[in-house]
Amino acid sequence: MTHHAVVRCAWDEEAAVWYVSESDVPGLATEAESLDALRRKLPGMIQDLLEDGQGGDVEVDLIAYAHDRVRVGAT
Template identity: 35%
Template sequence: MTLWTLHASYDPEAAVWYTLDCDVPGLVTEGETLERLRDRAAAVMPELLTDNAHLIPETRRDGPHSLRLVAFHESTIPVAA
């Protein structure tokens, strides 16, 4: 099994989760929720892995493939003293 990692971050102004970094060549996407981001990434992964096979080490080209989503969200909220 080949495990790929997508690091995501949240943009509060745009209200979307987006690809911060991913080891799948060319994978850049966003979604209103983490689930939507994950689903969109998983939908385009097979085509990107095929189209960009020349950029991927041979040992990572064969499936099955899995996607690990690592999300980072930071927020500051006022707290009554």
């Protein structure tokens, strides 16, 4: 059986890390220096957190949010 989870990540500028800000996976909380590093951490953590549930695959939608400001024009 295939399950579905949404993991929302955000950039913390002060700490300079990507972190899980919200998730359908109970207890999922982690951070990493890059979005790719965070993506590599998630499968093992999700397996550990969901191993007592029903078997099958979990399709994970990773939604990342970052905010930047760009100055345009004369200063």
